[in-house]
Amino acid sequence: MPKTSAHSSSVGKLKVERMQQIEVIQTSAPKPRPADESLQFGKVFTDHMFVMNYDAGQGWHSARITPYQPFSLDPASSVLHYAQSVFDGLKAFRGQDDVVRLFRAPAHIARLNRSCEKLCIPTLDPELVEESFHALVGLDRDWAPRLPGTALYLRPTVIAADRYIGVRPSLSYLYFLILSPVGAYYAEGMSPVKILVSEKHVRAVKGGLGDAKTSGNYAASLYAAEEAHHAGYTQVLWLDGVHHRYIDEVGTMNIMMKIVDEVITPPLSGTILPGVTRDSVLTLARDWGLRVSERPITIDEVVKAAEDGTLAEMWGTGTAAVVSPVGELGFRGQRVVINNGNTGALTTRLYEAITAIQYGRAPDIHGWTQPVRQSMSQAA
Numbered sequence: 001m002p003k004t005s006a007h008s009s010s011v012g013k014l015k016v017e018r019m020q021q022i023e024v025i026q027t028s029a030p031k032p033r034p035a036d037e038s039l040q041f042g043k044v045f046t047d048h049m050f051v052m053n054y055d056a057g058q059g060w061h062s063a064r065i066t067p068y069q070p071f072s073l074d075p076a077s078s079v080l081h082y083a084q085s086v087f088d089g090l091k092a093f094r095g096q097d098d099v100v101r102l103f104r105a106p107a108h109i110a111r112l113n114r115s116c117e118k119l120c121i122p123t124l125d126p127e128l129v130e131e132s133f134h135a136l137v138g139l140d141r142d143w144a145p146r147l148p149g150t151a152l153y154l155r156p157t158v159i160a161a162d163r164y165i166g167v168r169p170s171l172s173y174l175y176f177l178i179l180s181p182v183g184a185y186y187a188e189g190m191s192p193v194k195i196l197v198s199e200k201h202v203r204a205v206k207g208g209l210g211d212a213k214t215s216g217n218y219a220a221s222l223y224a225a226e227e228a229h230h231a232g233y234t235q236v237l238w239l240d241g242v243h244h245r246y247i248d249e250v251g252t253m254n255i256m257m258k259i260v261d262e263v264i265t266p267p268l269s270g271t272i273l274p275g276v277t278r279d280s281v282l283t284l285a286r287d288w289g290l291r292v293s294e295r296p297i298t299i300d301e302v303v304k305a306a307e308d309g310t311l312a313e314m315w316g317t318g319t320a321a322v323v324s325p326v327g328e329l330g331f332r333g334q335r336v337v338i339n340n341g342n343t344g345a346l347t348t349r350l351y352e353a354i355t356a357i358q359y360g361r362a363p364d365i366h367g368w369t370q371p372v373r374q375s376m377s378q379a380a
């Protein structure tokens, strides 16, 4: 199979001097692509994947694109026992101009590396990870759906690969990137969700791994989320792990609210994930001249604001939904209704503004999007 550089522009050649070549083995049996209307989240994967290995002697090496296929892992692989693994999640969007754009790739790569550091995983060359995004999305760009609201989801992941069941940082790792076309989150319009405030379960504590995107955090969230589902709620509102009063996050999203004229979100104090959408929303809110506070806020302050009518709106932020309006909190058996259960004006404005940038309909003044570079097969 041909060895090929990821692209052939002069900039690409410079990069290739520094970076390793990417071997490409294209599938001889492309899969049928599902109709855009049938897409959900995370169930369908594209034709190819990007893989590379790490070992202490060679560093990150053997970057390659292969047909999408299962791995063969030794049952003693340390990731299967001690969850030494990190990942990230971002999207590429096909605009009406047919350009496929990555949204905030460098921010996601920086977070992936911060997660690596916390899990004692060797960090990755950000340029090589970015190259993996462009190379794979470029090759599988036909999988980027066209229907409004749909996207191609990228899941870069690093797992510990040692065949060893002692507890220690692995000496070898696997980086892989897979792609999944995903459906429109709001195919039937934005509708506010009901959230259960958990005073019993905690997601993370100060000094722990709450600000890393690592598998164990998601395993730790399942029990409380199941309880919330059984009680008729969509997700859990996580409170801090010490006082059980300060608001941390909502499900797998960051949480924000507007009280009178103040946009409030918990600070990045180590227990919450530094969301890229959180940053985008705060940047836009500040651009628009709104008063933005990253400050601790207790559930008691929120309930009081709801009672005295000053809690104007509340929403979650995350890559999957962009923003998700919260219409009701379940707290100590009471229903705390927000904005009469309706989506707020600011929530709607933020959603419209961010999606307009993602799909290339609005000027990208912050340089958040990158058109995916020409595919290797086209460049060759």
Ligand SMILES: Cc1ncc(COP(=O)(O)O)c(C=O)c1O
Binding pocket: 089, 249, 251, 252, 253, 254, 272, 273, 274, 275, 276, 277, 278, 317, 318, 319, 320
């Ligand atoms: C726990 C958690 N909080 C917040 C977020 C939102 O982060 P982002 O906006 O980068 O998707 C996510 C999703 O990645 C998450 O898993």
